Amino acid sequence: MIPIAQPIIGEEELKGVMEVLRSGELAAGRYVARFEEGFRSFLGANFAVATSSGTTGLHAALAALGIGPGDEVLTTPFSFIATANSILYVGARPVFVDIDEKTFNLDPGALEETCRLHSGAKALLLVHLYGHPASMTEIMKLARESGLKVVEDCAQAHGAEYRDQRVGTFGDVAVFSFYPTKNMTTGEGGMVTCRDEDVAQRIRSVVNHGQAVRYTHETLGYNFRMTNFQAAIGLEQLKKLPGFNRKRRHNAARLSAGINNGMLETPVELPGCKHVYHQYTVRVKAKGKDPEKREHFVRYLQQRGIGCRVHYPRVIYRQPLYQGLGLTGRCPVAEKAAREVVSLPVHPALTKRDLELIINTVNGYR
Ligand SMILES: *Cc1c(COP(=O)(O)O)cnc(C)c1O
Numbered sequence: 001m002i003p004i005a006q007p008i009i010g011e012e013e014l015k016g017v018m019e020v021l022r023s024g025e026l027a028a029g030r031y032v033a034r035f036e037e038g039f040r041s042f043l044g045a046n047f048a049v050a051t052s053s054g055t056t057g058l059h060a061a062l063a064a065l066g067i068g069p070g071d072e073v074l075t076t077p078f079s080f081i082a083t084a085n086s087i088l089y090v091g092a093r094p095v096f097v098d099i100d101e102k103t104f105n106l107d108p109g110a111l112e113e114t115c116r117l118h119s120g121a122k123a124l125l126l127v128h129l130y131g132h133p134a135s136m137t138e139i140m141k142l143a144r145e146s147g148l149k150v151v152e153d154c155a156q157a158h159g160a161e162y163r164d165q166r167v168g169t170f171g172d173v174a175v176f177s178f179y180p181t182k183n184m185t186t187g188e189g190g191m192v193t194c195r196d197e198d199v200a201q202r203i204r205s206v207v208n209h210g211q212a213v214r215y216t217h218e219t220l221g222y223n224f225r226m227t228n229f230q231a232a233i234g235l236e237q238l239k240k241l242p243g244f245n246r247k248r249r250h251n252a253a254r255l256s257a258g259i260n261n262g263m264l265e266t267p268v269e270l271p272g273c274k275h276v277y278h279q280y281t282v283r284v285k286a287k288g289k290d291p292e293k294r295e296h297f298v299r300y301l302q303q304r305g306i307g308c309r310v311h312y313p314r315v316i317y318r319q320p321l322y323q324g325l326g327l328t329g330r331c332p333v334a335e336k337a338a339r340e341v342v343s344l345p346v347h348p349a350l351t352k353r354d355l356e357l358i359i360n361t362v363n364g365y366r
Contacts, residue, residue: 002016002358005181008244009233016232018345023228031134031231038193039176042159043168044250045193047200050231051207054177056224057190058086058125062082064202065123065149067092070122074114074148075104077315079127083153084316087125088325090106094122096317102268102335104129104281108138115146122147128157128167130311131183131248131276131342132269134341136170143171151175155190156278158183163272168193175202178230183244185239186230196240221295247348248277251355255280255328255344258359263293279311280346286339295338299366301342304361311343 020031021156032050040048051057067073068280075084077096087094095118099111106126115121124143126134134152143150150171155159158176165345168174176182178189205212210221253274254268267281268273283300286293301308316322316339317329344358 001002001305002307002345002354003347004309004343004345006347007180007185008240008349009185010240012236012239013233015070016236019233020228025228027205027227027297028225029181029228031235032226035231035234035238037227038139038235039191040193042238042241043174043193043272045169046195047197047203048191048193048203049200049203050168050226050234051192051224053188054153054175054179054190055082055086055176056207056222056316057177057192058151059089059224060203060206060222060224061151061175061192062090062092063206064199065151065173067123071123072118073123073125073260074121075109075116076129076334077317077329077331078104078312078337079129079153079316080155080312081182081319082155083127084207084322086144088104090294090306092122094313094316094327096330096334099337100135101333101337103132103134104341105132106139107333108135108142110331111139111142114146115142119146121146121148123151124146125151125153126152126171127155128160130267130281131157131160131265131278133157133160133162133167133273133275136165136167140170149173154221155179155182157276159163159241159274160276161274167285167343169195172196178234180314181214183248183276184234184241186234186237188224189226189230189234206306212223239296243350248346251346251348251350252277252280252357255346255359258355259362261363261365263297263365277336277346279343281311281341281343282343283337291339294342298342301344301361301364306358306361307345309343310341312341313339314338315324322325
């Protein structure tokens, strides 16, 4: 079976973790500080705070921006559940904005309309889905005109660029995940980056029990800290990230050049965008009366040893949790995408033979 994702861990990471174990400094400490500085400098951000996961990073980001009960936050319904859940964690209300058909990211036209209808909204939480940057020029212009704070969910987009600028440096705050399937990993882990020092201080406080001074707790905070083991892995993975991303882009180019099955639409990379292919996601066009086409394709691939996955089979407002809370949406483009998408393996551990097998198998589907 060719897996849909496969982290690459080398001797360097093992050595780093052993060093931490021998040092006895197991929780947050020097390794975390070095990883924060390394990631900050890689991204070109002003501040970086490591967290225990991308999810806790998103929670901390919204809390640090002062988003709370009664506030509306505009977001996409086509993402991993953690994106919208972070809005619920702070007691705010997600308002779902439809996506663009080609990139699966927020559609600036739909955003403009939602900004008009929800003029009191406090923030925008956008995602650079699959590693393709969202349309940041249009989105930032709309957000500034509407007085929205902007949080970028970069959990799938480490190193992606929009007009030669790294994603994660456009909004007020950005959040990265280092879960094992992501472009780089620390096992579990996350990073929050931001522009302003006072926001950075609030993030630091939220992730560490609301204390700026030890044992003085100004606000309700959490334990969202990263450990030194995770940071030791992250420091090595960060060095390898450019190579991992090059390999992902190379694999994606091979797949797109080889796949010629007329039933499938391969991913796009818009001009001015650098896609980092966290996922290589195709659309299975359900022409006519076969709503099960995508499910057939998934079964066909799995039976032939190609690991594939549907990211994501349901828009977030159709999840039982959201229906139960009475949170709905009207995003037909996202709903259609949820019926048609399938991700194929694109990770950097794929061999030339793996790629050939994927291409031949996909092209053999009828
Ligand atoms: C992975 C992911 C998250 C959550 O990150 P964790 O580290 O798994 O908590 C959030 N948003 C998106 C878009 C993701 O892909």
